[in-house]
Amino acid sequence: MTHPTDPLMRWDDVLAGFDPVLGLEVHVELGTQTKMFCGCRTEFGAAPNTQTCPTCLALPGALPVVNAVAVESAVRLGLALNCSIASWCRFARKNYFYPDMPKNYQVSQYDEPIAYGGWLDVEVPTPDGPRIHRIEIERAHMEEDTGKSSHVGGETGRIQGAEYSLVDYNRAGIPLIEVVTKPIEGIGALAPELARAFVGELRALVVALGISDAHMHQGSLRCDVNLSLRRTRVDELGTRSETKNVNSLRSVARAVRYEMQRQGALLEAGGRVVQETRHWHEDTGVTTSGRSKEQAEDYRYFPEPDLVPVAPDAAWVEELRSALPEMPADRRRRLQADWGVSDLEMTAVLNADALAVIEATIADGADPAAARKWWMGELARLANERDVELGQLGIFPADVARVIALVEAGTLTDTMARAVVDGVLAGEGSPDDVVTGRGLQVVGDDVSLLAAIDEAVAANPDVVEKIRAGKVTAAGVIVGAVMKATRGQADAARVRELLMAKLGV
Amino acid sequence: MTESTDLTRMTAARLASVVATGDASAVEVAQAHLDRITAVDAAVHAFLHVDTAGALAAAGAVDAARAAGGAAALGPLAGVPLALKDVLTMEGIPTTCGSKILEGWRPAYDATVTRRLKEAGVVILGKTNMDEFAMGSSTEHSAYGPTHNPWDLTRIPGGSGGGSAAAVASYEAPLAIGTDTGGSIRQPAAVTGTVGIKPTYGGVSRYGLVALASSLDQAGPCARTVLDAALLHAVIAGHDPLDSTSIDLPVPPVVEAARHPDVRGMRVGVVRELTGDGYQAGVQQRFDESVALLEELGAEVVEVSCPHFPYALAAYYLILPSECSSNLAKFDGMRFGLRAGDDGTRSVEEVMGRTRATGFGDEAIRRIMLGTYALSAGYYDAYYGSAQKVRTLVTRDFAAAFEQVDVLVSPTAPTTAFKLGAKLDDPLAMYLNDVATIPANLAGTPGLSLPIGLAPEDGLPVGLQVMAPVLADHLLYRVGGALEAAMLDRWGAPILDGAPAL
Structure with missing residues (x-):
């Protein structure tokens, strides 16, 4: 697919002339068994419109009931983000017409979010070594997801030019938590990596809390990047663009950098930045213009009268606070010390998203060095080859631990061990099954x-x-x-x- | 008073006992009412849909249950026919809400009220006419034509639940379900000489009740006697996990109160702001007589002021349209009901727009526009925000009044039934019909309307409204039952006996 290419300014020139102001909105799709306001299942990838009911289809007369687990997840995420938890808050209706939104309003939270005023420390790599940066959190609120439209026919897959559109309401009503940062300023060249680090850290937090699988490629963690530039040494803020669908960590950094260069070129040429939604294109690495937001949309928010206020009991909130899991940053520090690896090696592990699998492999009895060697080496190579995440490769940490044990016992050579891994990935069973099945044994006779x-x-x-x-x-x-x-x-x-x-x- | 042997003239309580003892089968009872509908509904037009086969099957099931398990197997209203307002869903049965936009829609699920009626063995005869989406006080805003008042077919039966009230008043059904957002059960009851109760908000589940204004809507019983209404109230009320606003507390002892009506020692407050100017002379006269009667019966009557009630109507007409503009957004032709203009050349937005322009009537469009405006940025605080403050003040007025008295009374409606068409072109005049009933909706408190005679000047029924604190619904039945018994003593026959034959 090709997109109109906007002129870009050289990176160094952007930094010389402008300060970026960054704002991030991250939607976390919760991993609850049922939807936000009804009892429908939430399995990813089910046949279209098989996980629906009168409530999430907005049939006349149906009513919502709040999912208690979703509220608990929101409170826990709020606490983990060092937010205050509202002692009383309401849902609000956000009114606008769109075919994939069955009620033509979204039940969200407006001026009474369940969590507000927190922060999250993130680590960004700089030429002088890693630097901790505190990102202020504006709010985290609960809402429901919309359905999903697919536009069939036409070239772009967009609604313009499509022959017809299909709507899948399976996603309608899936619980979301939207985390909104305060504007992040004074970061200059760090903006792309900071954006990436924030989304990565938030994702790690969500996974540690166990409230979402946070798969960016499946849309269970979605990031919108708001970015504006202002001329250096000028107080007035510039106009921002909101880039949607930024669905990988790498893309978050790329999208920030791209928007900085695009807006820089535009402003330098005497143009003005249009307040609009822009779409990120993973394949070409550019953003294109979407819906204009120059005419501020009026969502006519008002308190949702079909629901009663949510009033988390203070004692319950404290109970949840005391039961929070170890925070990802603490865990990383602990594991790095336990494994005795350098900052550089640790960064490599994190970039490969291998922390959890290595930890689990060690927990299953493997030597830390061996576990790291396998996941960062052979298994990373295979995952890359198959274009999947390590966790999705199809081999469990316990299997890897077993392979390592067999090598250490001298039962398998390294070559044979790789064959065993191949067998496991090919669905031939456990490592021991593969050893038997393929007759892979060091000949000791x-x-x-x-x-x-x-x-x-x-x-x-x-x-x-x-x-x-x-x-x-x-x-x-x-x-x-x-x-x-x-x-x-x-x-x-x-x-x-x-x-x-x-x-x- | 001699009791009729005509099944359609019997109270619900009597019909239940007739069925239980086997003096008549539930099928005979259902058939008698279906025959009555066939005979008179062409003139009254209370029903939008009559479910003859379903009603006879439900009645047959009651008879079978009795044959298998005896009278003990039957609930207190088993085998009693009922008319269901067309705003509540019933599986497989058309539900239109009086609107073209829902023409042909057959819900796949029962409202909780419908389910409870079915489980109680109540025989649902069909769906009754109403103002479109319950917006109106005359049933003239139905897309399917108006219902006529059985007392005078040229007059309105009240609204929005004119169909339910008229069905009960014309002996097509001993019971009906109405819904009351600003008076839609009580005002039709008043102008048709029947009994209607809006329970405490949250007392009856709203699941399956197609919402007009979610924070105001409440389903409740329509009947010809206070006891019948109480029996029906007990069947439909109670907590429902499918409705978040449903109250999880025991149902007030309404049947007990209706069976033992007594106002001795009760303090009754006459609301100063709901009398006098704007109330028809005959309405005021019958109301004053009823207040005197309450005193005779041993109640202590005092005048009470609710200073913010005069602002209730204005607040209501901001809150209701605001909620309704959002509630009615789902009617877009995408998933159910009418779809207009989908000829393959138009965008989805155009089809949505055409569907709504074609499917909604004038009053619905008026209120959607009002509500959209009231919620708009820059107007929200002045309109919706101020209205919510008034709502709080009205609620406080009730609280202060109930410090002094046990119940409040007022005329239910300012006038008797007016002529069809008389106020159709004057929305404000139409809205004023609900001036006395709206405060209870804003506060969530329960209210009852009871016939208290005919206005001397036009010979049409007048209703008295009783209002009680939240969850004190039983007090309505205590007062209503006592007044009803005293009136019956005085008149010698129910007021409806004076209605002309159809």
Whole structure:
């Protein structure tokens, strides 16, 4: 797909002339069993419109009932973000017409969010080493998701030019928490990485709390990037754009950088930034103009009369606070110390999103170094090859721990271990099943090894002469031949021992 | 007073006992009412849909249950026919809310009220006419034509629940369900000489009640006697987990109160702001006589002031349209009901717009526009915000009044039934019909309307309203029952016996 390309300003020029002001809105789709206001299931990927009922289809007469687990999740996230929790708050209706929103209003929260006024510390890499930056949180509020439209026909997959549109209401009514930051200013060149770090840290927090699977590629964590530029040493804020659908951590940083360069070029050429929604295109790495927000949309918010206020009991909130899990930053510090790895190595683990799987593999008995080596090496390679996240690769930490144990026990060579992993990924069962099924075992039986050695010796008389003459390195040829004959299943060290004994060297 | 052997003239209580003892089968009872509908509904037009087969099947099930388990297997209203306002869903049965936009829609689910009626063995005869989406005081805003008042077919039966009140008043059904957002149960009861109760907000589930204004809507009983209304109230009331605004407390002892009506020692407050100017002379006269009668019966009557009640109507006409503009947004032709202009050339927005322009009547469009305006940025505080403050003040007026008295009374409506068409072109005049009933909706308090005679000048029924504190619904029945018994003594027959034959 091609998009009209806007002129971009050189990065250094943007930084020289402008200060970025960044605001982030992150929607977290909660992993509750049922929807925000009805009992429908929330499974991802179910057949269209199979997870619906009168309430989430907005059939006349149906009424909403608040999902208590969603409220609990919102309070816990609010607490983890160091927010104050409202002792009393209401839902509000946000009124606008759109076919994928069955009621033509969204039940959200307006001026009474359940959590407000918090912060989250994030770590950004700088040339002088990692730096902690505190991001102020404006609010975190509860709302329901909309349905999903697909526009069929036409070139763009957008509604313009489409032949017809289909709406799937399975997503309508799935609980969301929207986290909104205060404007982040004075960050200059750090803006892209800071945006990425914030979304990454929030995602880690959500996962640690266990309230969402936070898969950006499936839309269960979605980021909107608000960005404006103001000329350096000018107080007045510039006009902002709101970039939607930024659905990977890498894209968050790219989108911020792109918008800074686009707006910089525009302003430098004497143009003005239009207040609008822009769409991020993952494939081409550009944003394109969407809905204009110059005419501020009037959502006619008012308190939702079908619901009663939410009034979290103070004692219950304290109970939730005391039961919060270890915060991701603390956990990272603890694991880094436990594993004894450098900052650089730790960053690599985090970038590969391998922290959880490595931790679990170690918990299943593996040596930290080995666990890290496998997940950051062979398994990362395979995940990359298959274009999936490590956690989605299809091998459990327990399996990896078992493979590592088998290697350490000398039952498998590294080559064989990789074959076992292949087998597990191919659905051949547990590592032990694959070992049995594929007959992968280090041949520990000296008799069959000796037979193979005899054959190799007989076939390579000249090499044998060299070894006897003291050129021990030549033994590799015989060992190699034996390994080949045993299809790699022999323990090379043992083969060498037996060969030397036989030749009396 | 001699008791009729005509099944359609019997009270619900009597019909239930006739069915329980086997003097008549539930099917005979249902058939008698279906026959009555066939005979008179062409003139009255109380029903939008008559479910003959469903009613007879439900009645048959009651008879079968009695045959299998005896009278003990039946609930207190088993086998009694009922007319259901067309704003409540009933599985498989058309539900139009009096609007073209829902023409042909058959809900896939029962409202909680409908479910409870079915479980109690109540026989639902069909769906009754109403002002479109319950917006109106005359049933003239139905897209399917008006209902006529059985007392005078050229007059309005009240609204929005004119169909339910007229069905009860014309002996098409002994019971009906209405819904009351600003008086839609009580005002029709007043102008048709029947009994109607708006329970405490949250007392009866709103699940399956197509919302007009969520914070005001409440379903309740329509009947010809106070006891019948209480029996129906007890069947439909109670907590419902599907309605967040439903109250999770025991239902007030309404049947007990209706069976033992007594006002001795009760303090009754006459609301100063709901009498005098604007009230028809005959309405005021019958009301004053009833107040005197309450005193004779042993009540202590005092005048009470509710200083903010005069602002209630204005506040109501901001809150109601605001909520309604949002509640009615879902009628867009996308998922159910009417769809207009979808010829393959128009965008989804155009089809939504055409569907709504075609499907909604004038009053619905008027209120959607008013509400959209009242909620708009820059106007919200002045309109919706101020109205909510008035609402709080009205609620405080009630609280202060109930410090002094047990119940409040007023005329239910300022006038008797007016002529069809008389106020159709004057929305403000139409809105004034609900001036006395609206305060209870704003405060969530319960209210009852009871016939107290005919206005001397036009010979049409007059209603008295009793208002009680939240969750003191039983006090309505105590007062209403006592007045009803005293009136019956005085008149020698129910007031409805004086209605002309249809």
